[in-house]
Amino acid sequence: MSIQIKNLTVEFQNKSNKIKAIDHASLEIPSGMFGLLGENGAGKTTLMRVLTTILPSTSGTVKMDGIPYTEKNYPKIQRRIGYLPQEIDLYPSLTVEECLEYLGSLSEIPKETCRKRILYYLEKTSLLEHRGKKMRQLSGGMKRRVALVQALLNDPDFLIVDEPTTGLDPEERIRIRNLLVDFSENRTVLFSTHVIEDLAATCSRLAVMKKGKFLYSGSMKELVRMADGHVWTCRLQDEAMARQVEARYLCSSKQLSEDGVRMRLVCESRPEIQCTPAEPTLEDAYLYLENLESV
Amino acid sequence: MMKTEWKICLPAYKLCYALCFVVFFCVIRGVTLTYEIGVALEPAMALFAMLFCANTYTQEISSGRSQIQRLYPMDNRLRSMAERLFLQEIVLLLLSAAGYGLSFLLHRPQTQDTGTEIRIFLIFLAAVLVTLWFWGMLSNFLSCLFRNRWAGIGCCLALWIMTDSSFGKKSFGNWNLFSYALRDIKGLSFSSYYSVSGAAGSYGGTDFHWIYGKILCILLCIGIALMMPAVLKKKG
Numbered sequence: 001m002s003i004q005i006k007n008l009t010v011e012f013q014n015k016s017n018k019i020k021a022i023d024h025a026s027l028e029i030p031s032g033m034f035g036l037l038g039e040n041g042a043g044k045t046t047l048m049r050v051l052t053t054i055l056p057s058t059s060g061t062v063k064m065d066g067i068p069y070t071e072k073n074y075p076k077i078q079r080r081i082g083y084l085p086q087e088i089d090l091y092p093s094l095t096v097e098e099c100l101e102y103l104g105s106l107s108e109i110p111k112e113t114c115r116k117r118i119l120y121y122l123e124k125t126s127l128l129e130h131r132g133k134k135m136r137q138l139s140g141g142m143k144r145r146v147a148l149v150q151a152l153l154n155d156p157d158f159l160i161v162d163e164p165t166t167g168l169d170p171e172e173r174i175r176i177r178n179l180l181v182d183f184s185e186n187r188t189v190l191f192s193t194h195v196i197e198d199l200a201a202t203c204s205r206l207a208v209m210k211k212g213k214f215l216y217s218g219s220m221k222e223l224v225r226m227a228d229g230h231v232w233t234c235r236l237q238d239e240a241m242a243r244q245v246e247a248r249y250l251c252s253s254k255q256l257s258e259d260g261v262r263m264r265l266v267c268e269s270r271p272e273i274q275c276t277p278a279e280p281t282l283e284d285a286y287l288y289l290e291n292l293e294s295v
Numbered sequence: 296m297m298k299t300e301w302k303i304c305l306p307a308y309k310l311c312y313a314l315c316f317v318v319f320f321c322v323i324r325g326v327t328l329t330y331e332i333g334v335a336l337e338p339a340m341a342l343f344a345m346l347f348c349a350n351t352y353t354q355e356i357s358s359g360r361s362q363i364q365r366l367y368p369m370d371n372r373l374r375s376m377a378e379r380l381f382l383q384e385i386v387l388l389l390l391s392a393a394g395y396g397l398s399f400l401l402h403r404p405q406t407q408d409t410g411t412e413i414r415i416f417l418i419f420l421a422a423v424l425v426t427l428w429f430w431g432m433l434s435n436f437l438s439c440l441f442r443n444r445w446a447g448i449g450c451c452l453a454l455w456i457m458t459d460s461s462f463g464k465k466s467f468g469n470w471n472l473f474s475y476a477l478r479d480i481k482g483l484s485f486s487s488y489y490s491v492s493g494a495a496g497s498y499g500g501t502d503f504h505w506i507y508g509k510i511l512c513i514l515l516c517i518g519i520a521l522m523m524p525a526v527l528k529k530k531g
Contacts, residue, residue: 054362075368078365078366083362083363086364088362089358089359091302093303094299094302102296102303103363106367106371106372106375108368139522185326216497
């Protein structure tokens, strides 16, 4: 199952001018886990909404396994999609089981099949013992897991998750990530986030968005290789020096220690201070890519 | 599904405040004659219906659930909304009936024979059923249209003020949405109102031309029901 996006543009009218949320973007999303990385306002959620048929495109084409995203094809496409939105508040007064059964019936899954899938996914997400609890009694992480189960109920070919780990504690974040990897078997999972660690831990391929355009699309290794030779570590004596260096170069990390300030810099050529080359991480590569004009 | 829809659209706090509203209203609003109960209750229950039903679907929008509901067949979404409206209207109708009985008990209005009183009550129920249905549907429709329940309630309130007034009575006459409550009962003496003449279409001298207003309500409800799928598709 793959998604082909060609020259996609999504515009919104805002009083006197038009805003381009997605600007002539092209992308191919293959089977398996695929990451979508970008700063706030990059256009990730708008892209999700186009892919889930919530928003129509202004121009360009989107196809799912060759089926174009047109209104006529929406019912066919919608049956193959599972969507976990960034913010969702499932029915607080219903129990976990009631909520999932209700959503399953709305999406026309046969009752018995729905029940079996609910029990299966609740077990996989360690929620089986909580199935009798009301949604409002669950923690944030548990609610997110229930929302993930609802996205899987119709056994979708294409699972879209929009920032599923936002606001969760580290343990829950890891749990959600691992679940997504488990569920990506025989499926396409589009994992949108602005947390680089999440993608580094789960995806081998990703795209980077900025201001409605794709800056990069390809393998994680290739992206990290782009930043090879452009990452440096240095140790400075004091805070004042560190601020001067920060003003001149892009700093990906800064650590205060007893022997001074350790900094990690991303720049096109070797900085004019004493430093050593370092192995780039995905975070460094992302910063390098985002600021390519200025580094 | 009905049981689940009940839990979604009629949580305990909503039933509580609905009951409180009816009780307080019946306590405060005095009546002398039984026909006055319907006159008092109809506009008040209409106001309440618009508040009660405004959030029928817009709760899905504010909670973000509409984003996943978009993936479901439109028929199922409409059926879900219709079931919720139906359940809410039933509750409102029962509350109206209870309010009628409570007014009867609290204020002990002057009454006639049982048959006449039952007729007055059944006509009240029929009229208020149409009223509740119309204002509930309109409120839900406008809330969906503006994707905001307060906008829906505000527009309905403006219409309510316009129609439930002397201006509305003068301008719309028997075609007023509150034609039952605003029907001309002045000048009728108590005895002439309650005389059982047996003449066809007459009910102790009261005419039924106010039914045009209720027919208008029904026609508008049908129009709203026909437009709802398009609104839900575009704005839902």
